[in-house]
Amino acid sequence: MIRPVPHVSGMAAYALADLGGENTVSLAQNESAFPPSPAAIAAGRDAMANLSLYPDPEWTELRAAIAEVHGLEPTRVLCGTGSMELIGCLIRAYAGRRDRVLGTDYGYAFVASAAAQCQADYVKAREVDLTVSIDDIIAALTRETRIVFVCNPGNPTGTLIPNSEILRLRDRLPADVLLVVDQAYAEFSDDTNDPSEIFALTDRGDTVILRTFSKAYGLAGARAGWGYFPPEVAADLRKLLNPNNVSVASQATAVAAIRDQAYMRNVVYRTAEIRDRFAEDCRALGLIVPQSHTNFVLLRFASTLDAQRADAVLRANNLLMRGMGGYGLDNCLRATICEAPVMDRCLTALRGVLK
Template identity: 70%
Template sequence: MIKPVDHIHAMAPYALADLGDADTVSLAQNESAFPPSPMAVAAGQAVLDQMPLYPDPDWSDLRAAIAEVHNLDPEMVLCGAGSMELISCLISAYVGSGDQVLGTDYGYAYVASATAQVQADYVQAREVDLTVSVDDILAAVTPQTRIVFVCNPGNPTGTLIPNAEIIRLRDALRNDVLLVIDQAYAEFSDTDQNPAEIFALAKRGDTVVLRTFSKAYGLAGARAGWGVFPPEIASEVRKVLNPNNVSIPSQIMAAAAMRDQAHMQETVNRTAAIRDRFANECRALGLTVPNSHTNFVLIRFADVETAQKADHALRAEGLLMRGMGGYGLGDCLRATICPQEIIDRGLAVLRKVMS
């Protein structure tokens, strides 16, 4: 039998969401509640005859669209097959055996998998009240720390720390520690915090900011993510990026979606309205729901048993939320915000459970 290398064989596979069966409605993947921009759909359809060709390895029009909207230098923008690819390539380029990657208690779990792939150690700093704590991150830094990952807004918590705290973290870290700010849900908080303040950190040469088209833009199936990289870091990461990583339709759709900011903002506003109403209804049932700055809410029950009871009741009604046991939050379920009629179905189940 052909054997894999030892450290890959020892790894657990990345835990994907349980999607149920064909009759199940998933509230587990944090996908958009609403379709992407009609401009994006039309643009993607218009280039299907180009499928015999390889995609643009420089993502020229997509980078231009991102730069136009966010007032960035397009040369500092890299694109990936979702932000997951960019995370993996950053770790591959800058972390090796004996090094440490520092995340937080409830940071994005894929970072741990990508760290294991390079035989490095993934360490988690404590979060306080389900919220990133800059002081606890700084206390957890060691001489072996190579990258610090911060999700802001957080997943699965939905919580947010101010830009000033991110800047304080960067100022306090050593110059040889790379700070990666994962902003997969940032479009849901951009009206509260100026995104330019965080993008500007990349100009220092020691910070990367990652975003995606999977959430607010409704293009999870297109697998298109992007980030703002210092030039010297971008050149190293490109060595390990697949040179044809984002397909022709995905690049074209993402560029059109980026240029249709009105549609994206409408999606964010509609999602937030459903989210906040649902969160308040859950709180009225005696459940704990942190303020969310994303397209999901974290629902905390009195104990693990009640959370499991709710999970079973939801499944019986063809609804599936995401269990959080893998994050050490066995008393929680995470609910993706869906169209109002689906959220109402879920709320009716929770009312029965809590009564």
């Protein structure tokens, strides 16, 4: 029998969301409540005529569009098949056997899987009130720490720390520790946290900023993510990236999406409006709902049993939220924000459980 190497054999597979049955409305994957920009859809459709060609390995137009919108240097932008590819390559480049990758209690779970692939140890610093704690990250540092991952805004919590805390963390980290700031939901908080302050950290040579087109731009199916890197880190990462990673259609779609900032901002505004109303209605039912700066909310029930009962009732109504047991939050469900009628259906189901 052919066997994998021992550390792969002992790994657990990355836990994907349960998508339910054919008629289920999924609120489990933090997809956009609204379709992509019409300009993005049209660009992707036109690009289909070029599928006989390999995609541009330099992402030339996409890099230029990202740099123009955010005021960045194009050569320091790298693109991946979602930010997941960039995360995996960063860990393979900068951590190995018995090195430590430091995240937080409720950081992105894929980081642990990526660390296991290269036999690095994934360690979690405590969060306080479901929020990243810089003091706890600093306290968890050891000589073996090579990478620190911070999600801001957080997933699955939706909570946010100010830029000043990220800057404080970078100042307290050793110079040989890479800081990776995962900003998959940043478009929902850019009005609160000036993005230029965080992008400027890359000038130090020891910090990477990651973003994605999957959330605010509604392109989860296109698998297009990007990051801003110090030049030396970018050069090393290119050695590990698939040279034709982002498809022809995905690049064209992402270019048109990021150039349509008015549409994206409108999606963020409409999503936040539905989110905040839904959160308030859930709090009125007695649920604990942290203030969210993303396109989802975390619902904390009085007990694990209540969360299980709510999950069962929602499923009976063809609605599926994400259970949070994998994060140690057995009494929580995470609800992606969908269009208002779907959220109203969720409230009706929850009222039946919590009345």
